[in-house]
Amino acid sequence: MSATPTIAAADWGTTRLRVWLLDATGAVLDERRSDEGLLTAQHKGFANVLDRHLQDMGAGKDLPAIVCGMAGARQGWVEAPYVDVPASLSDILGAAVPVPGTDRDVRIVPGLAQRNPRTPDVMRGEETQLAGTAKLIGSGSHLVCMPGTHSKWVIAEGGAISGFGTWPTGEMFSVLSEHSILRHSIGDKPAVVSPDSQVFRDWCQEALFDGDIASRLFGIRASGLLSGLGQDDAAAALSGLLIGAEIASAVRRFGRRGSPVVLVVSGALGALYAEAMRLDGIAVTVADADEAVLAGLVAAARRNRMLAEGVAS
């Protein structure tokens, strides 16, 4: 570690934690990844977990920290109450809540709530990812897709979030492949689905047509019984079906069929969503989700005067 750290940043999810040391420009000096997410930190203590990671990286006990994600949930470190949408990204970041009773200055970025009785929804963490894509979505109107266990789709307009929705696509893949009759089709082996798979494309294409999952799920099992669909192909079919249906459902919900999409994603999942959107004729701009959340945490630190404004890395 050559330079002196100015601040720490942490993305604290339900099952994962990432911590960075940043210099005065927001550049990364060091980084740690751990599985001490909310569920683990509730037992170990949030301050203890963060202290140990920062100590391991040689940072002092008084280094400030900016945090986003589930650490701000009611069952987290300190509740950072939801900001209601519509809300500007600047106001969201500015509402970061200080953690009382700690040696270091820790602030937690709040999540978002959509209190519409027909489409109630919440997010924690993705608002910071969004803030990190401000260069892409800072002006104009954008449909943003953030795939994952609980995929979030957001309408961003002029640097504000006007509405959003959640599609639990990753979770449905897990519970259906592990606990439904489809476990006989997919087997125990961890599924690796390729965007080049014709089965993925075929099932995705069908689901893109109308967003209907329920009428097609059992067809994966039936294809195994009637035409010998193998385990890898069954996983590809389920993935294509769920991702295609998510996209069809989301563009319908927001009345944006045919609109371009900003896809904020990391890793193998990105290629599957990009292929599904290509099949649907959607123009896609991709932003890396890992980079986006870090950029959002830097923006939050600046917004809360924990880092100087205008010092670019």
Next chain:
Amino acid sequence: MSATPTIAAADWGTTRLRVWLLDATGAVLDERRSDEGLLTAQHKGFANVLDRHLQDMGAGKDLPAIVCGMAGARQGWVEAPYVDVPASLSDILGAAVPVPGTDRDVRIVPGLAQRNPRTPDVMRGEETQLAGTAKLIGSGSHLVCMPGTHSKWVIAEGGAISGFGTWPTGEMFSVLSEHSILRHSIGDKPAVVSPDSQVFRDWCQEALFDGDIASRLFGIRASGLLSGLGQDDAAAALSGLLIGAEIASAVRRFGRRGSPVVLVVSGALGALYAEAMRLDGIAVTVADADEAVLAGLVAAARRNRMLAEGVAS
């Protein structure tokens, strides 16, 4: 037991078995229910399980038996190969497969296969239920709904099955309420959902509109966080969402929006489906599923000359 039994009938599902003793008119003399479905019978032996139940009811070792359901699956007693649709109910029942090497004359009604590459599907057992509703569906064109773990919807035309589909609504309710994030909303207590629940109706109504499940699932969790939706109401919301989506999806698949439906169902589930169809303005004729499968087994016995034709009970 006063009269002499002429035949035994069995509905052999994945997890349940029902056995009846019938007289020469097809009237029930005695009945047994057990949890020795396919999964148990694979270990104990199908012949042993059936023999013991019939012996318990005082029937002889040479009493013939007509069987439907998973006993005819590849992993069952003897495979009764699928009959491809379109197929007449009479031909399906007539294709019952004899079990070799048993003292008694046992025949197993085959299941159905739909070998359309876009809508591959299979059923085993429901074809016999359908045959038992012949008085309702014997002529004309009918849309039939058979709710359950894997709900089946069938187009019956002039006593033949022209097409069908599977909606795994009961299974989705189980796996999502037990294994997804919704377990925090619904809790461990077995859910009892009433068709009088306004929450059931509201979520059902929404889903009837477009059949979209994925965009709404997380809303159940969010309603708990934002407006204190309780556990019973969360279960009612999930039930309403899945049943409403099933109905919307099925009437769309078969191009029968607004058509009357023959609902073949037993128990509490029937009231939920009937209410959901009422909300959608669908005219419903209800047939009891337990009575239907027995009537179908009697029809199968007659079709295979195991019972005399035309001897009404």
